[in-house]
Amino acid sequence: MTTDHPFLYELFMALHADSRWPRPGMDEYFLLLQLLERHPQLAATFDEMAFACETLWAKSPAQQQFFREVFRTRRNDLETWLAAAQRHDDKKTSASQKDEASQSTNTGGSTPPHSPTGQKTMAENAPPSPPPGTRPPATPPSTTTQKKEEQEYIEMSVGHGEPAGSGRYMPIPENGGTLPLSKRFFLGKEYFPVSSRVLQQDWRNLVSRQEYAGPSEPDMPRTVRRIATEGFFLDFEYQPRSSNRLALFIFIDRGPGMEAFLPFGVELAQSAVASLAHLYCYPWFFSELPLRDDNPDNGYLLTNQQRTRGTNTFSLFRPVIQQNRVVLIYSDAAAIRGHQPGVEEWQRTENFIGYLLQQTAYVAWMNPAPSHRWKDTKAARIAEQFPEIGMYEATRTGLGQVIDSLKGKTAFKTHRNQ
Amino acid sequence: MKDKEILFYEGARLREFRRFDYNGRSEELAPYLADDSLKKAVQHAQVLERPLLLKGEPGSGKSRLAEAVAYELFGQRFRDFYFEWNIKSNSKAQDGLYVINYLQRLRDANLKNTRRRNLDIVLRTGMTTGQYVELGPLGRIFLATGAEPGLPPPVLLIDEIDKADIDFPNDLLQELDRMEFMIPEAVNERRQPVRIAAEKGRKPLIIITSNEEKALPAAFLRRCLFHYIRFPGVKELRAIVEARWPEMNRQLIEKATQVFNDLHEAIGTTATSIKNISTSELIDWITLIDHYHPAADGTLSLKDIPYEQALAKDIETMQTFLKFKSTTP
Numbered sequence: 001m002t003t004d005h006p007f008l009y010e011l012f013m014a015l016h017a018d019s020r021w022p023r024p025g026m027d028e029y030f031l032l033l034q035l036l037e038r039h040p041q042l043a044a045t046f047d048e049m050a051f052a053c054e055t056l057w058a059k060s061p062a063q064q065q066f067f068r069e070v071f072r073t074r075r076n077d078l079e080t081w082l083a084a085a086q087r088h089d090d091k092k093t094s095a096s097q098k099d100e101a102s103q104s105t106n107t108g109g110s111t112p113p114h115s116p117t118g119q120k121t122m123a124e125n126a127p128p129s130p131p132p133g134t135r136p137p138a139t140p141p142s143t144t145t146q147k148k149e150e151q152e153y154i155e156m157s158v159g160h161g162e163p164a165g166s167g168r169y170m171p172i173p174e175n176g177g178t179l180p181l182s183k184r185f186f187l188g189k190e191y192f193p194v195s196s197r198v199l200q201q202d203w204r205n206l207v208s209r210q211e212y213a214g215p216s217e218p219d220m221p222r223t224v225r226r227i228a229t230e231g232f233f234l235d236f237e238y239q240p241r242s243s244n245r246l247a248l249f250i251f252i253d254r255g256p257g258m259e260a261f262l263p264f265g266v267e268l269a270q271s272a273v274a275s276l277a278h279l280y281c282y283p284w285f286f287s288e289l290p291l292r293d294d295n296p297d298n299g300y301l302l303t304n305q306q307r308t309r310g311t312n313t314f315s316l317f318r319p320v321i322q323q324n325r326v327v328l329i330y331s332d333a334a335a336i337r338g339h340q341p342g343v344e345e346w347q348r349t350e351n352f353i354g355y356l357l358q359q360t361a362y363v364a365w366m367n368p369a370p371s372h373r374w375k376d377t378k379a380a381r382i383a384e385q386f387p388e389i390g391m392y393e394a395t396r397t398g399l400g401q402v403i404d405s406l407k408g409k410t411a412f413k414t415h416r417n418q
Numbered sequence: 419m420k421d422k423e424i425l426f427y428e429g430a431r432l433r434e435f436r437r438f439d440y441n442g443r444s445e446e447l448a449p450y451l452a453d454d455s456l457k458k459a460v461q462h463a464q465v466l467e468r469p470l471l472l473k474g475e476p477g478s479g480k481s482r483l484a485e486a487v488a489y490e491l492f493g494q495r496f497r498d499f500y501f502e503w504n505i506k507s508n509s510k511a512q513d514g515l516y517v518i519n520y521l522q523r524l525r526d527a528n529l530k531n532t533r534r535r536n537l538d539i540v541l542r543t544g545m546t547t548g549q550y551v552e553l554g555p556l557g558r559i560f561l562a563t564g565a566e567p568g569l570p571p572p573v574l575l576i577d578e579i580d581k582a583d584i585d586f587p588n589d590l591l592q593e594l595d596r597m598e599f600m601i602p603e604a605v606n607e608r609r610q611p612v613r614i615a616a617e618k619g620r621k622p623l624i625i626i627t628s629n630e631e632k633a634l635p636a637a638f639l640r641r642c643l644f645h646y647i648r649f650p651g652v653k654e655l656r657a658i659v660e661a662r663w664p665e666m667n668r669q670l671i672e673k674a675t676q677v678f679n680d681l682h683e684a685i686g687t688t689a690t691s692i693k694n695i696s697t698s699e700l701i702d703w704i705t706l707i708d709h710y711h712p713a714a715d716g717t718l719s720l721k722d723i724p725y726e727q728a729l730a731k732d733i734e735t736m737q738t739f740l741k742f743k744s745t746t747p
Contacts, residue, residue, distance in 0.1 A: 035465055051458055059640075061473065064644075201584060228528075337576065
């Protein structure tokens with residue numbers, strides 16, 4: 001088995017082009033070559049080679065699964081192509097024999113995209129690649145045979161990263177087998193303005209350590225100071241236990257206009273939960289503005305993401321004392337649609353914000369719309385009339401400001417000055 | 419180009435219990451049955467001298483692999499060449515390299531008038547502990563690579579790396595890449611800076627396990643080979659139990675492993691519990707069966723085996739198990 005096999009390169013590029021997980025780097029490709037060079041017997045068969053590629057390139061069970069699918073598809077392609085090439089050879093041989101017999105000449109139409117010349121040597125090593133610039137003819141060929149031949153070929157992209165126009169020509173599997181479709185348009189997390197890892201790290205800065213028990217934890221700095229002062233070690237100095245008592249409530253708008261921004265909102269909440277930094281951390285959803293409960297004491301109504309479970313703010317806030325409740329609202333505040341609120345709508349918004357300010361320690365607002373889109377919308381009005389809650393963009397800087405704001409620092413002033 | 423001969427892990431030496439005394443210490447190793455894909459993954463790590471990152475359900479045998487590999491490579495002397503670094507939530511990457519005992523030094527400094535001594539932090543060449551300094555597991559394994567040149571490289575287990583802080587794996591990148599580090603605070607016997615490095619061309623085999631509690635950084639993943647240990651099927655489960663209890667009735671083993679496997683699948687399919695039963699729970703369960711029914715044969719009914727405490731760790735699993743009991747003969 002040769003080490004410069006294009007088949008392997010295509011496999012690697014398929015994995016590399018998918019943005020759903022960390023992309024393998026070139027050094028991982030070279031690792032495979034290194035393995036083949038040092039111990040080729042570890043990848044002597046097709047399946048062993050597949051396993052080696054998988055171990056070296058895939059870094060999670062999901063990525064392994066994807067790799068296997070790609071490998072299977074490519075393997076099918078290779079086998080289908082080899083079978084088709086064989087059939088093509090046979091057909092060509094029999095056709096030329098017939099031609100010779102009838103002494104007829106047929107010069108119309110064009111040759112198939114990859115002519116059988118030299119295919120055998122290619123078939124030993126790689127899937128077919130057409131001569132540069134070769135394309136199937138734009139006009140239909142004149143004879144039935146040529147039509148049939150041409151219908152056997154379609155233009156398709158073989159690598160996930162390849163542009164559609166640079167596709168190679170592959171025979172359509174006769175058994176109706178699946179074609180390797182490009183998955184590069186699948187939504188990933190790559191377009192998020194802040195990566196999940198950064199989100200998780202930043203959430204850990206949102207802490208308010210509070211003592212909750214008697215002195216039971218050794219206080220090393222004080223112990224060392226005492227040793228240094230007294231010149232000998234008698235006993236440890238103790239300090240009360242403390243932990244982060246902050247409860248973070250994330251309210252996410254899933255109303256019209258927020259469809260494209262919802263995944264980042266969910267990521268925001270998931271990363272906060274995954275950071276394990278807070279005593280309670282709840283993501284809840286609403287559409288445009290939360291509805292007031294029939295019983296005013298219950299506050300506002302929120303749902304889970306699937307809208308299968310509802311709750312009210314009273315139940316949410318109840319387990320936590322007021323100074324430990326912080327709320328992050330993730331909503332465009334009609335900035336995406338450029339919508340100016342009516343009197344009644346603004347009144348409801350005011351009531352909601354007023355309620356939150358009364359019930360919680362700090363509130364911050366993250367707006368997925370860029371700040372230049374806020375002008376003349378509800379977003380700008382909220383930012384102006386409620387300076388105590390900051391309105392920030394969904395960017396890395398904005399996230400830092402949100403966290404500062406939720407910690408009670410007046411980050412919004414900096415932002416407003418900008 | 420083959421650059422050297424490698425003694426590959428074949429998973430052949432620990433297929434049954436091993437009991438032996440070594441250096442006055444009695445050792446008992448339970449059987450470890452690795453499937454072909456796991457063996458291949460270890461072999462790839464041996465060839466490429468890269469850490470092998472293992473993931474899989476709890477109880478699938480991630481942590482025991484390193485010990486099994488060490489036993490295969492070094493036999494009864496494996497403790498000399500096998501190192502463990504069990505990560506905790508407060509572990510720091512620095513702990514794996516070296517630890518300096520500042521408190522001891524401060525105390526000695528305060529007692530200087532009564533007992534004069536050198537307060538320098540000294541680590542002699544080739545030593546794992548010195549004055550006020552001690553090497554961590556990574557430091558010790560780097561030194562061990564130079565111990566006996568004719569032997570395979572030593573084995574290190576970094577267990578449950580995801581327990582540590584999110585930055586922990588990133589802090590190890592350079593050390594895992596270069597297999598060396600400096601101790602700037604310490605000097606050696608010649609008053610020179612201390613450098614701990616793995617022997618050239620004899621990089622240790624590092625096996626890292628993760629339970630996927632936290633995501634690992636891409637830069638770290640790129641430096642590792644990855645293998646997911648899938649949960650064993652009925653045949654493998656049966657082989658595991660047979661290897662541990664060679665005297666036990668085969669029919670009983672077959673019945674018990676089948677029930678266990680069905681229960682595992684049922685919990686996995688219905689997702690009633692956040693934790694599925696694992697191989698270690700099977701072993702506990704069989705231990706109880708073996709203890710209370712030492713002479714049982716295949717006719718023993720599941721209804722007579724009320725040891726769900728060993729299997730079920732929550733009420734949902736217990737209910738599923740009781741349902742199984744009522745429907746299984």
